[in-house]
Amino acid sequence: MRRDELVDVLRVSPFRPFRLYISDGGMFDVRHPEMLMVTRHAAMVGIAETDENGDAGQQYPQIERSTTVDLLHVTWIEELQRRPT
Numbered sequence: 001m002r003r004d005e006l007v008d009v010l011r012v013s014p015f016r017p018f019r020l021y022i023s024d025g026g027m028f029d030v031r032h033p034e035m036l037m038v039t040r041h042a043a044m045v046g047i048a049e050t051d052e053n054g055d056a057g058q059q060y061p062q063i064e065r066s067t068t069v070d071l072l073h074v075t076w077i078e079e080l081q082r083r084p085t
Contacts, residue, residue, distance in 0.1 A: 001074040
């Protein structure tokens with residue numbers, strides 16, 4: 001994926017949560033724009049703490065750890081369903 005494509009998804013207002021699919025079959029949910037930092041050739045994905053239901057549940061999730069993904073390995077993006085408020 002091109003850097004500018006991913007940056008455009010992050011800049012949508014209001015922000016829409018999305019899922020990154022990776023070439024090895026993995027995926028990462030980005031539920032808040034601060035959970036993803038895009039560099040020239042890679043994306044650093046913040047992985048938030050979750051409760052027993054797998055829900056980060058916070059407006060600004062606390063990032064527990066992170067991983068870096070080469071942009072060449074981001075195969076596609078899918079918008080996530082909004083959670084009821």
